[in-house]
Amino acid sequence: MSFQEKNITVSLVNFTLILGFYLIRVFQMVQDGSFNSTNIFRLWGITIVLAIIVTILATILTHIGSAIIHAIKTGEEKPDIEDIEDERDQLIDLRGTKITYVVSSIGVFLSMLTFAFGQPPLVMFSLLIFSGLVAQIIGDISRLVLYRRGF
Amino acid sequence: MEKRRINNNIRKLRFFHNEMTQQQLAEKVGVTRQTIIAMEQGKYSPSLELAFRIALAFGVPLDEVFSYDPDTKSG
Numbered sequence: 001m002s003f004q005e006k007n008i009t010v011s012l013v014n015f016t017l018i019l020g021f022y023l024i025r026v027f028q029m030v031q032d033g034s035f036n037s038t039n040i041f042r043l044w045g046i047t048i049v050l051a052i053i054v055t056i057l058a059t060i061l062t063h064i065g066s067a068i069i070h071a072i073k074t075g076e077e078k079p080d081i082e083d084i085e086d087e088r089d090q091l092i093d094l095r096g097t098k099i100t101y102v103v104s105s106i107g108v109f110l111s112m113l114t115f116a117f118g119q120p121p122l123v124m125f126s127l128l129i130f131s132g133l134v135a136q137i138i139g140d141i142s143r144l145v146l147y148r149r150g151f
Numbered sequence: 152m153e154k155r156r157i158n159n160n161i162r163k164l165r166f167f168h169n170e171m172t173q174q175q176l177a178e179k180v181g182v183t184r185q186t187i188i189a190m191e192q193g194k195y196s197p198s199l200e201l202a203f204r205i206a207l208a209f210g211v212p213l214d215e216v217f218s219y220d221p222d223t224k225s226g
Contacts, residue, residue, distance in 0.1 A: 002183060002184075002185045004183075084181070084182075084183060086181065086182035086183050086186050087182070087186075087197070087198050087201060088182070088183075088185075088186045088189065088195055089183070089186075147185075149194065150188075150189040150192060150194020150195050151189060151194055151195040
């Protein structure tokens with residue numbers, strides 16, 4: 001598994017956990033009757049901040065972890081891990097980003113549709129962040145599939 | 152999976168260049184080893200610039216490394 005693949009796998013796990021956290025919180029709110037705009041916007045903030053912090057930390061930790069594992073395997077003092085990004089990596093990333101945008105655009109459209117059909121704005125906002133997280137997860141999965149397939 | 156139109160002799164050329172490893176070739180042309188593997192397996196067609204860099208690394212003309220098969224369907 002290349003460094004890029006490890007990074008994508010870590011991102012996939014992170015966003016799946018964040019999506020899980022988000023869904024659990026939303027269902028808890030619906031169950032105990034606290035599903036209101038104040039709580040949903042707070043959850044929005046927490047989810048976005050969590051996504052940013054976790055992504056940065058995970059990238060750093062993946063880099064350090066890869067270097068340590070490589071050093072143990074090869075016994076090199078200054079491990080030279082393969083973290084360069086070449087044209088194939090860039091093409092795969094581009095395709096993954098395209099898939100992420102398509103999925104999130106569909107999500108945004110569906111969210112607007114719920115609003116247009118008379119659902120409260122809370123539903124729209126809940127669906128917006130849900131579709132964003134799902135889009136990121138699908139984008140990561142497609143990147144991993146492309147890496148496994150070659151391109 | 153459909154075969155690609157662009158074929159290459161990278162594996163053969165590596166063998167005839169003192170059994171150059173995939174890692175050595177990757178370092179010479181500035182890509183990852185995974186990209187060399189994908190090219191050798193016919194799963195990835197490189198850009199024109201990378202194709203020239205590979206030919207240059209082996210010291211042979213481009214058409215000795217890559218060939219185009221118009222009868223094969225694009226993958």
